[in-house]
Amino acid sequence: MEQAAIAAAISLRSYFLVSALSKSKRTISLRFPDINLSHTWNIDDLPWATFSAPGKKKYYYDLVTELDPELLAAMKPHLTNVSVGMPEEIRKVHQNSASAFLYLLLSLGSQSFPGCLYTLRSTIPIGAGLGSSASICVCLAAALLLQIRTLSGPHPDQPADEARLQIERINRWAFVGEMCIHGNPSGVDNTVATQGKAVVFQRTDYTKPPRVKPLWNFPELPLLLVDTRQPKSTAAEVAKVAALKKAQPEITESILSAIDKVSMGAAELIARDDFDSTTTESLEELGKLMTINHGLLNALGVSHPRLERIRELVDHENMGWTKLTGAGGGGCAITLLRPGESEERKQKLEASLDAEGYVTFETTLGCDGVGVLWPAILKNGHDDDYGGDEIDQDKFLNANGIEGVEELVGVQGDNGDRDAWKFWQVED
Helix, strand or coil: CCEEEEEECECCCEEEEEEECCCCCCEEEEEEHHHCEEEEEEHHHCCHHHHCCCCCCCCCCCCCCCCCHHHHHHHHHHCCCCCCCCCHHHHHHHHHHHHHHHHHHHHHCCCCCCCEEEEEEECCCCCCCCCHHHHHHHHHHHHHHHHCCCCCCCCCCCCHHHHHHHHHHHHHHHHHHHHHHHCCCCCHHHHHHHHECEEEEEECCCCCCCEEEEECCCCCEEEEEEECCCCCCHHHHHHHHHHHHHHCHHHHHHHHHHHHHHHHHHHHHHHCCCCCCCCHHHHHHHHHHHHHHHHHHHHCCCCCHHHHHHHHHHHHHCCEEEEECCCCCCCEEEEEECCCCCHHHHHHHHHHHHHCCCEEEEEEECCECCEEECCCEEECCCCCCCCEEECCHHHHHHCCHHHHHHHHHCCCCCCCCCCCEEECCCCC
């Protein structure tokens, strides 16, 4: 039996800045200050010949569904000195990030590539089940595909079919990056991060890729995202459900079947002509389905007292409808906020959550996916003038935390007009 689920994009983002070096500099540097990663490779030392050998060479339009062991082996010596001397747990994260970057660079680029600085900043909590690695891989894939000039756009007059083709190319290579990090990813996180909006996905088992149906017209919804700061293990939560299924097969199947019906019901509700994401009536219908979904997941044993406490605090203030997200067992909860709530009430709720050690983010659900800021400048305040200060490496590296990054380059930032951000528009 297949269970459906809806995965939707949130407005927290990763940002990736590519800066060319002078022609004499033959180095590639990857900087990711949010996890304290910085590493430089000599371009001419990298195993370009192995990656471009007959039978190994991949093209930007290829579909790669598994990593090549020979290519991984050729790349391995170039990862051994990444973050030497750091604790093993941190090194593993750094080497996973570096491996995704190098595999994509060597697959898509060539030895004639110019020396570059690649700098990554993320406003997404890492390890919280929010797809931060997928967001990063989408940035890597989009930047490299733009660098080899295989993407046209995004631009306002781009036909939807052409935009979807471009999005699919980015998505395919983002999935390759995810394989470098996770081994056997579902492909759902990178799909949602690339195309934005939402998807319905179904899978029969974890040995096969899921079936993914885009929801191109998914509305933007106001969301409070709450990080429990409770470490979790997806594998452990999956094992819990498997054990329950073995002990109580009929009951577990009934719960899973109900989850499937709730997901499909939500997709049908959102697709209705009379669904209006600005009205209490429409959001209440959707919110009730979210509450049912959470209750069913709790019945499977994948909630956590920290997640239940979030729901309790939100319900007590009657601020919206809450469910766990991701695999559960910790990680994050999402609350669909009631429309028209005052800032004062929101701040009171956020203060209550903050007092108990939660981290809150006011976000949007169902926003745009991958985009490009071009030109990468800070506006100088004149409506008809694109002049201004360039967003360079120093400004980007020194932006202080999530707020600093959002203020400097954010899609929703406060620093001037954001019209320069362009997205591949793929709505029906």
